[in-house]
Each structure stands twice: as C-alpha cells, then as structure tokens.
Amino acid sequence: MAxxxxxxxxxxxxxxxxxxxxxxxxxxxAGLTNQEVSAELGFDKSxxxxxxxxxxxxxxxxxxxxxxxxxxxxxxxxxxxxxxxxLRVVLAPVLEELVELTGESASYSIRQGDRFTCVAHRLSxxxxxxxxxxxxxxxxxxxxxxxxxxANLAPPVRDEIVARGTLPAVDGVPDLAAELDLIGRxxxxxxxxxxxxxxxxxxxxxxxxxxxxxxxSAAEVRTTLTxxxxxxxxxxxxxxxxxxxxxxxxxxxx
Numbered sequence: 001m002a003x004x005x006x007x008x009x010x011x012x013x014x015x016x017x018x019x020x021x022x023x024x025x026x027x028x029x030a031g032l033t034n035q036e037v038s039a040e041l042g043f044d045k046s047x048x049x050x051x052x053x054x055x056x057x058x059x060x061x062x063x064x065x066x067x068x069x070x071x072x073x074x075x076x077x078x079x080x081x082x083x084x085x086x087l088r089v090v091l092a093p094v095l096e097e098l099v100e101l102t103g104e105s106a107s108y109s110i111r112q113g114d115r116f117t118c119v120a121h122r123l124s125x126x127x128x129x130x131x132x133x134x135x136x137x138x139x140x141x142x143x144x145x146x147x148x149x150x151a152n153l154a155p156p157v158r159d160e161i162v163a164r165g166t167l168p169a170v171d172g173v174p175d176l177a178a179e180l181d182l183i184g185r186x187x188x189x190x191x192x193x194x195x196x197x198x199x200x201x202x203x204x205x206x207x208x209x210x211x212x213x214x215x216x217s218a219a220e221v222r223t224t225l226t227x228x229x230x231x232x233x234x235x236x237x238x239x240x241x242x243x244x245x246x247x248x249x250x251x252x253x254x
Contacts, residue, residue, distance in 0.1 A: 017043060018051050022060060022076065031069030056157055059111055062209040063154045071209060094214070094238050095122040102231045104218040105131035108203075108242075109145040110211065111153075112137065114161055116146040119212075130196030130219045141167040141176060144191040144200035145213040151183035152202040152210035188232050189213075190225055197225040199232060201239040214239045 024040050025032050032040070038048045052070055055061040062073040091108050098106035099122050107121035109132060118132035132143060140146035140161065147170070150158055161167065162177055171193040173179045183189045188201045198217040205211035216235055218228055 014051070017041075017047065018055060021048065021051055022055065022072075025061065025070055026072050026076075031064060031071035033067055033069055037070070056154075057160070058113060063156070064209055068154075073209070091120040091242075092122075094242060095120060098122075098214075098216055098234065098238055099124055101234050102216050102218075102228075104216050104223060104228070104231075105129050107132050107134075107145065107215050107217065109149070109200075109213050109215065111140070111146075111149045114164075114166065115139055116143075116149055116213070118145070124218070126219070126222065128219045128222065130198075131217045132215070139168050141170050142191075143215075144189040144198035144217075145215040147180070147183060147189035147191065148200040148202045148213040148215075149210055151180040151189060152204075154209075188229075188235065190229060192220065192225045196220055197223065197228055199225075199228050199235060201232070201235045203239045203242050212242075214242065 020041055020043075021037055024037060034045060034049050034052060037043070037052065038045045041048070052061060056063060056070070056073065059073045060076045061070045063070050095106040095108065103124060103126070105122065105124045107118050109116045109118045115137045117137045118134050121131050121134050123129040123131055132138060132145065138146060140150040150161065153161070158180065159177075162180070167176070170176060170179065170191070188199055190200075191198050196217055197220050198215050200213045200215035202210045203212045203214055214235060216228060216231055
C-alpha cells in the first residue's frame with residue numbers, strides 16, 4: 001500500500017502517507033498501533049508517529065486501549081457523511097423526546113479540532129429558548145457540549161488542547177483541567193451564564209471513543225442549572241441509545 005513514485009512528482013508525499021495511514025486504519029475495526037501501521041505500510045516509525053499525532057489532533061483519528069490503538073476519529077466520520085438528512089432523521093426523535101421530557105431545547109454536537117459544531121437541534125416550545133444553533137461552531141470550553149466532548153477525549157489529546165492555552169476561560173471555573181476531571185467522574189458537563197444554562201452528556205461510538213455530545217439547554221430566567229442537572233438520567237439514557245441508531249456499537253449498557 002506504499003505510495004507510488006509518481007506521488008513525489010505530482011503531489012505531496014506527506015499527504016499521500018497520511019491518506020495511506022487513514023486507509024489502513026479505517027480497514028481495521030479494532031484499530032492499529034503505531035508499530036502495526038509502520039509494518040503494514042513500510043513507513044519509518046517516527047514518520048508514522050508524527051502523522052498519527054497530527055491526524056489525532058485534527059480529530060481524524062482517535063486512540064483507545066493500552067497499548068494505544070488508533071481508530072477512525074469523529075471528524076473523519078463527519079467528513080464522510082456530514083450533517084446529512086439521514087443523520088438528522090436519526091437524531092430527530094431523540095431530540096424531540098428530550099424536548100418533551102424536559103420542556104427545554106435539545107441538541108447534538110460533534111468535535112472539530114479545538115471547537116465543537118452543533119449538527120442538529122430542537123428548540124423548546126417556550127417563547128424564550130436557549131440552544132446552540134445547527135451549523136454553528138464554538139470553542140470546546142464555551143458550553144456544556146464542548147466540555148463533555150473535551151473531558152472524554154484521550155488524555156494526551158485533551159491535555160495537549162488544554163496546555164495550548166488558546167481556549168476561552170470558562171465562567172466560574174478557575175481550573176479547566178480540574179473541571180474536566182470532575183466531568184469525567186460525574187459523567188456529564190454543565191455550563192451557565194450569559195442568559196442560558198446547559199447540561200451535556202458524551203456520546204460514545206465504537207471502541208468507546210467520544211463521537212459527540214447530547215445537550216439540553218434552557219434560559220436561566222426560567223430554569224436554574226440545578227433544576228436542569230436533575231435531567232441527567234434522561235440525558236444519559238438518550239446518549240446511550242444513540243450509537244446503535246447511528247450504526248456504531250455502544251460501549252455502555254443499553
């Protein structure tokens with residue numbers, strides 16, 4: 001599967017190698033280690049390691065297990081099928097049920113690099129609603145959905161994003177790393193301020209890697225964050241059923 005000699009003449013050999021790496025990993029449901037990718041393609045281990053980290057940082061790959069195996073990441077899934085009508089059809093009944101159960105807005109978001117993008121949302125029936133909007137992109141630290149995704153990334157990826165220091169400060173959170181640890185233990189993320197509050201639960205795909213976040217949001221003049229957090233069990237149940245509906249295998253009991 002090594003690239004042909006024409007690649008260096010007519011394009012970027014680095015891009016060719018990255019595509020080859022994505023291809024062999026996509027063909028391996030259980031994922032591949034750095035060494036296995038190197039052996040499969042005949043590439044130098046240091047080159048493979050550098051490209052694996054770059055692809056992971058961009059969300060095209062994710063790592064799982066010990067020793068680390070690389071699998072297709074959430075952003076690669078998004079590039080493959082995007083917020084297609086079929087995806088919206090799958091998400092629609094889940095979001096509508098959450099709106100009915102909670103009386104508030106519901107949304108589903110995915111990670112794209114250091115940001116998250118809402119790919120589907122349903123507004124509450126109240127005159128005043130609060131929700132991320134479909135197609136809009138936000139920093140990972142700017143809302144519960146982003147925090148739920150960030151807290152559940154592989155530790156090396158999460159720590160690298162936090163250490164970069166480019167994420168906006170979280171209202172009322174002096175230590176982002178400590179907040180992410182709390183979210184991991186608690187299972188869900190919360191955010192409040194600027195007129196709205198949200199609670200979000202991570203959605204796990206195959207291999208247990210995070211593929212997105214399901215959130216319920218409300219206007220603070222009507223619902224407090226404490227009241228919204230009481231909806232965590234309903235949100236968790238909905239998040240656990242999504243992967244099967246999306247064609248992935250859930251790592252959590254249904």
